[in-house]
Amino acid sequence: MAAPTDSPTSRHLHHLRVQRQQADVNCGITQDNPMLHAMWATHRQHVDATLLGLQCLSPETGQQPRQPPLESLPSNIFVLVHGNNSSPTDLDKLAAALLSSFQPGDSLVLQSSGNAGHLTQRGIAFCGTILAIETLGMFLRYDVDSSDPRLFSIVGHSFGGLIARYSLAFLQVIFSALCITPVSFSTLCTPHLGSRRPGGGVWKRVVQRAVHGILSMNKLYGQTGRDLLLEGEPNSVLEQMSQPDSAFVVALKQFRRRTLVGLVARDHLVPHASACLTRAVPAIPLRPAKDASWQWTLAHSGVDGDDAILTQCLRAFPRLDISEVEASHVRQFTSDNVEFDAHQRVAINSTLLDVAQLMPWRRLHIRVDSSNIHWKKVHDWPIGRNQPSDSRSDEFIALFASMLVEDHKDQKNA
Numbered sequence: 001m002a003a004p005t006d007s008p009t010s011r012h013l014h015h016l017r018v019q020r021q022q023a024d025v026n027c028g029i030t031q032d033n034p035m036l037h038a039m040w041a042t043h044r045q046h047v048d049a050t051l052l053g054l055q056c057l058s059p060e061t062g063q064q065p066r067q068p069p070l071e072s073l074p075s076n077i078f079v080l081v082h083g084n085n086s087s088p089t090d091l092d093k094l095a096a097a098l099l100s101s102f103q104p105g106d107s108l109v110l111q112s113s114g115n116a117g118h119l120t121q122r123g124i125a126f127c128g129t130i131l132a133i134e135t136l137g138m139f140l141r142y143d144v145d146s147s148d149p150r151l152f153s154i155v156g157h158s159f160g161g162l163i164a165r166y167s168l169a170f171l172q173v174i175f176s177a178l179c180i181t182p183v184s185f186s187t188l189c190t191p192h193l194g195s196r197r198p199g200g201g202v203w204k205r206v207v208q209r210a211v212h213g214i215l216s217m218n219k220l221y222g223q224t225g226r227d228l229l230l231e232g233e234p235n236s237v238l239e240q241m242s243q244p245d246s247a248f249v250v251a252l253k254q255f256r257r258r259t260l261v262g263l264v265a266r267d268h269l270v271p272h273a274s275a276c277l278t279r280a281v282p283a284i285p286l287r288p289a290k291d292a293s294w295q296w297t298l299a300h301s302g303v304d305g306d307d308a309i310l311t312q313c314l315r316a317f318p319r320l321d322i323s324e325v326e327a328s329h330v331r332q333f334t335s336d337n338v339e340f341d342a343h344q345r346v347a348i349n350s351t352l353l354d355v356a357q358l359m360p361w362r363r364l365h366i367r368v369d370s371s372n373i374h375w376k377k378v379h380d381w382p383i384g385r386n387q388p389s390d391s392r393s394d395e396f397i398a399l400f401a402s403m404l405v406e407d408h409k410d411q412k413n414a
Helices: 008-029 034-054 088-099 117-122 124-140 159-170 172-177 202-215 222-228 247-253 272-276 308-312 322-327 393-413
Strands: 076-081 107-111 150-157 180-188 257-263 295-301 362-369
Touching: 008 034, 008 124, 008 159, 008 172, 034 124, 076 088, 076 124, 076 159, 088 107, 088 150, 088 393, 107 124, 117 124, 117 222, 124 159, 124 222, 150 159, 150 393, 159 172, 159 180, 159 222, 159 247, 172 180, 172 247, 180 393, 257 272, 257 393, 272 362, 295 393, 308 393
Parallel strands: 076 107, 076 150, 150 180, 180 257, 257 362
Antiparallel strands: 295 362
8 A cells, every 4th residue: 555645634544544454454353253343343433434534525515624633653652551450650650761761752652541440350352452442543643654664662561461462463554554663562570371370289279269269250350360360271362362373473573572571579469480481480699789678680581692782771780591590490280280380379371381482582580679568569669650769660660661762772773
């Protein structure tokens, strides 16, 4: 589809036609899911109505076409996705760090609001579809010259990482036709392996039943809880998202960089294995910090030797070979042959774990220690949500934001 560039109106008409094409493709992807198919059919109707309103009507009607957007789509686009039962403002600190790294007008940060609060209970597929529609709507608010390249990155915290993964399958036509390059996909403390407990001894089975019972409670977690328990196995939504030839994996592979961030200990909501897609947990020694009650450090793996991130952002932190850590790990199974991670916190589904082998991943393995931290707050430490002023989470947020910025600079110079 040729892209006219002679006026904002012609560019927006082209954009709307691409949006219509994307909606058609998405209706095809979801043809076996009546609910999602209906959502995309409704979105297509909205695009058609906007397209009709923009086109010049016959002179005798006396009507004028709608005015297209005048503000140009910024060159650097970031989408931030909050976690379960959470708020877009949870990612305020990361958003501010990203915006401050660019000249005014050169960056756009969308803090997704389509799944705020209890709306995250609707499940991965529904929430991911809402995010995709929200992202497409964001693009429509701008004048997009498809001859001018743009860079796109997305970050999900906790359950938001799964929402982000799902949404990407429904944006591929737009990315290609409007010259938007997927640069960086990142998740922070995201349960990529779901939330099933492995069971085992008496106490572990008690914990397993308690956790699974809570996640199954419709009023607390809704469809999301069932998704995290892999309802429908071996065809659960997480397993569908992990199939090598699926639209979800194909979309992930389009990103130049993919980054997993996990806490090696004390995150009682999302264990390290699930956040970093690995059976093993590396030992990360703390750096001495006599002037603060809080201490944190990290080790990184999967960062290319020629990656600018290594010299610009991570030079102060040790590098580890996650394959060596995994090679030294002894795989463990329950009596009923369910594999579990080194901390015995999550049951491992090999289909979900194999996503780590389908493409390269960078990993940040974080250790946070404080004598007075509440266990619920550790999970939110990487985004600085509800943290004490001396938590030093701002240091990590600044580091992580600088990685995303360097990814964009590196892509621009490629």
